[in-house]
Amino acid sequence: KQEVTQIPAALSVPEGENLVLNCSFTDSAIYNLQWFRQDPGKGLTSLLLIQSSQREQTSGRLNASLDKSSGRSTLYIAASQPGDSATYLCAVNSGNTPLVFGKGTRLSVIA
């Protein structure tokens, strides 16, 4: 059964710092992996989707990478801003089974 782990559970950084969030999964037979952002009391917003055949995806200051063979993905945030403070979740799609979500990393960017 697919398991998704995100470490650390919480992270606090000063504004302007570059940072990396980690996501690991146990079964490498995946269709894609998504990174989501969740603000307190709100729904999830999909940030990036990486297909199994891709190595990375970029959107603005965000870059997500995927190493399927090692079961790892990272979300790189450049020049962090207080507005980036949120919980970031990764979710693995293995096909005809429910998406499996990690428990998230709660990010605080301090001005």
Add this chain to the structure above:
Amino acid sequence: EAQVTQNPRYLITVTGKKLTVTCSQNMNHEYMSWYRQDPGLGLRQIYYSMNVEVTDKGDVPEGYKVSRKEKRNFPLILESPSPNQTSLYFCASSPGTQTTNEKLFFGSGTQLSVL
């Protein structure tokens, strides 16, 4: 505006009183799904639907029902709510299915408390 709309946003009820949480999307998406989010357990799928009149169980379907009579609507029904169904519920939709590479769009959530 393209969106997934859930109602109500907050709901407090008592054990055994039937309730329905509505979900509607205006993006003509094929796939719709319900999740619950609990502290320490993360997001877990309750039910999903690949298309009209097609629904399937997710990881935690017990105590819930769904229907997909129209493409845009996917209500979640709790016939006899119990306190262990107190949770934050999310509806989501996607243009494709679980075997296509399409992003998932979420509603704003429904915070349900069952007393």
